Amino acid sequence: MARRRTFLLAGAAAAGALVIGWGVTPPRQRLHASAQPPAAEGATTLNGWLVITPDHQVTVLMARAEMGQGTHTGLAAILAEELDADWSQVRVAMAPIDDIYNNLATVVDGLPFHPNQEGTLKSLAGWLTAKTMREIGAMVTGGSSSIKDLWLPMREAGAHARALLVAAAAERWKVPAADITVRGGVVAHASGPQARFGDLAAAAAGQKAPRTPVLKQPQDFRLAGQPLRRIEAAGKLDGSARFGIDALPEGLLYASVVLCPTRGGQVSGVRADGARAVAGVRRTVVLPPRNGASGGVAVIADTPFHAQKGAAQVQVDWQHGPAAEFSSDGALRQLRQRLETAEGFAFHRQGDADKALGSAAKVVKADYEAPYLAHAALEPINATAQVADGRCTLWLSTQVPDLVRSAVAKALAIDESAVEVHQLLLGGGFGRRLEVDYAVQAALVAQAADGAPVQTIWSRAQDIQHDFYRPACVARFQAGLDDQQRLVAWHNISVGQAIVPQVMDRVFGLPGGGPDKTASEGAFDQPYEWPHAYIAHETVEFPWPVGFWRSVGHSHQAFFKECFLDEVALAAGQDPVAFRAALLKQHPRHLAVLKLAADKAGWGQPLAPTADGRPRARGVALHQSFGSVVAQVAEVSVGADKAIRVHRVVCAVDCGYPVNPNLIAQQMEGAVVFGLSAALWGEVRIERGQVQQSNYHDVPLLRMADCPVVETHIVPSTGHPEGVGEPGVPPIAPAVANALAALTGQRLRRLPLQLA
Known part of the structure; x- marks a missing residue:
């Protein structure tokens, strides 16, 4: 099953085209x-x-x-x-x-086509991909x-x-x-x-x-x-709702893990006599670094307390692996160096951007950067497994139950039909539970428990330090203006790791092929009517695990693109909303969202100071992702200690038919909190392959006292419903950064946002 799914993700649309009789029929019933x-x-x-x-x-x-x-x-x-x-x-x-x-939709939407692109190729690729996903997705x-x-x-x-x-x-x-x-x-x-x-x-x-x-x-x-x-x-x-960590099958034991502090490392030697001497400890298990996990040692005990106490007594010799010399600072230096010569894979071309830049009356240039980020969901990584009589039963929170089943079956060398998955509520996912590492680890722990069910729980620090991270990325922009201050050219190259090839390897054991759209999404697939454009991404490989983080490439590419667009508007001497509107003449849906947000926010009207007399400013951002269009206007002030305070966020969204307006508003509010936490403080620092952060004190979440008022305005629509869970995240960082530039004159081009 895993290999058949890999066939799809590596290019099933092209292969499906060979099966003409099958390809022209509709997808099978659902x-x-x-x-x-x-x-x-x-x-x-x-x-x-x-x-x-x-x-x-x-x-x-x-x-x-x-x-x-x-x-x-x-x-x-x-x-x-x-x-x-x-x-x-x-x-x-x-x-x-x-x-x-x-x-079917998520893979069809992952095909590397521009939203404006129409024609037989796009239609055929989407049609065949949907059919293939129905069968082997x-x-x-x-x-x-x-x-x-x-x-x-x-x-x-x-x-x-x-x-x-x-x-x-x-x-x-x-x-x-x-x-x-x-x-x-x-x-x-x-x-x-x-x-x-x-x-x-x-x-x-x-x-x-x-x-x-x-x-x-x-x-x-x-x-x-x-x-x-x-x-x-x-x-x-x-309290009756059951999350993954609430699974309590009869006879349950618990396991704590000691993971290699270097991401991706493994055990070379272990001394566990001290752990086995702890009352309540049953046994210890050496864990290999499967499916992208770091290797380690699990301690199985009667209670979580005894498992944790036993784990503290384990002494391990580590083989630290290829990430031992990796650092986040070094990675950013390499990305900046590559940016100097990068050409990348062009996801979007329009006209001749280089020629248009060469004849422009004014050229605006800027580089942008974004760091690695952890998912840091509220429910830490956990899974419960029981292996008995040649079968495995799992109770867990996952976004991919069938992929979990396949991976566990392979790890235990049993048939998929012998693996039963009980899928429970997730206490946050954000993409982390698209991975299967923790499920495989829990199954291997349970395999050593003589038929008893075992719940394997990671600590918060282990969750943050053994994640699959949002990739760090750098981008270079050039924009050309003519002598009437109109945008005539847009040139953008970004450099960073690609996610899909890594996922293909650790989940399926096979290399991924073709360009990874997630690396450039948010940069190339936007509605702006650039007369001449070149938008590309160059992939760099590092010995560091990356994965899907809420809104994926849009999360940083929107920051780059929308902030630079404000810079170009300033260079042209134009209002940021008006400048964007002039680039959306053929996109009435996007223009309506932009105008709705601006009108509801009072764009262009005087903004009263804060209660203590500090000035405030507005910033705007517009972004399309996952089929939906979201515009946000942020009202921002700066404290005496240079602390950034966001007071109000006005959000306009067109997500097609609004199935439940309450849920849409809730998701926009949650996205603002999630995205704002990352924009203000989110960063994972890595030294010698080891993540330096460990908990919410150094991976902060926005507190209630600091939350802005979020107003959501939904554009009426009878169109097909589009995405809601992620599209509210990308615009918040650029909206805040653009407000800060208007307020302080400082243009912040790196996340997280920190004033000098």
Whole structure:
């Protein structure tokens, strides 16, 4: 399975083109699973997405992880809308692993095409990639794609089940199906008879549904588009919600790990007598550096306390590996040196940028930098595993349950069918739990526990120091203005590590091929109408693990691009909003978002000082990512100690059809807090292959007292839903930096933002 998925990611679209007969047919159905999803006794499964119980509850099967982004609420509402269910009777449960639940959208969106590019090549690549993902893809939660990918399958699942219920009622009551209505979980006929879903479910399972379910028009929606309360909120409030770290199978033991302090190193010798002498310690296990993890030693004990106490007594000799001479300062020096000669892979060309720069009346130049970043989710890395009788059972938080299953099966040398994955809520993911290292490690620990389940827990410091980091990156910009101060040329080259080849190696054991779009996304795929443009990225390889961090390349490329655009506007003597608007004449959607944010923020109007009399200034940024367009205006002041304070952020977003306005506002607020924490303090410093930070005291999160007021304004739309979880992150750093430049005259070109 792993090798088949790798085939897709390494270029399945091109290979699929050879299979002409297969390629011209539509992707296979995503309604019925290859095996009937499990259901409680007496319950009825009507398709691969929902189960109805005799007491009329509708359980929606979730193929995507819930990590605080509201995916479960949004997806359940979409299905319940077409089913015409009673929202108070809707529940959710995790779906089993099956190909119908594969994520098609995230890989299609990862193809390296500019959003403005149209034509046969792009259409064919997207079509074939979607078809291939349906067959051999993965159940990935990532790329802000959950609602986007499952918008149609969830609607069809609801409409399909509704048609079955109606058919069952029509047969029972001997009336035409067309005369039957469904609303709020009640199936009724005008002549009087009515029934609830649980009364009809068993009979409905034997009915024949229309081949193509009839879907509602958006103007007829009653649930989708409404600000519904989060479906998992009650469980989080009363403590019944189960996260990965809450798994408590009978007979549970606990393991603490001692990991090589140098990232990627391994054990060369161990002395564990001191650990085994600690009361409650069962045994120690040497862990190899599999799937990108650092090697180490695990101590299994009766309680977490005894496991930690035993781990403190372990003495290890380390083989530090190739990262032993690596430092973040040295990496940035090498990136800057490479920037001097870099040409890179051109992700976007328009006209002749070099020629246009050569004839420009004025040329603006600047270099930008961004550091390595850790994910630092609130729930530290953990997983619970039991290995017994040739089988492995896992309880964990993951964004890739099927990839976990494949990796664990390979590590234990058993068949994938012998691995059972119980997917629990995530206490934050941000891309870290797209990796499989911690699951494989937990399985190897459990393999040594004589059949007992073991929960392996990392400390906060281990989580931060053994992450897969957002790559450091540098970029050089040149822009040309004509004698009327109009932008005529845009030239941008960035240099940094590529993520996808590393992921391909550590997850699948195979090299990745082709350009990595994530390295340049946020730079090349933007709507601005540059008459001449050259945008490229040059990949540099370091012995340092990098991974997908919330909004990936957009997280730093947006900072580079939007800050430099402000610099060019200043050089042209133009207002930053007006300057951007002039570059969006053929992009009304983006222009509307920009104007909405500016209007709601009072752009151009005087801004009152702070309560203690300090001046404030506004900064703006506009960015497209994951199909959505977000503009943010930040109001900023600077304290006597040069501390940066963000008072208010006005956010405008066009994310297509707004499935749940509450969730959209919450995600914009969370993105601002997440992105602002990184913008003000986020940085991972590395010396001799060892991360110097260890906890939230040196990887700070924005505190409540420092949080700005965040106002979210949603552009009405009937378009296909687009991403929400990540698009609010990229604009906040440039909006703040642009405000600081307006306020202080200092142009900060490196993250995190620190005033001189």
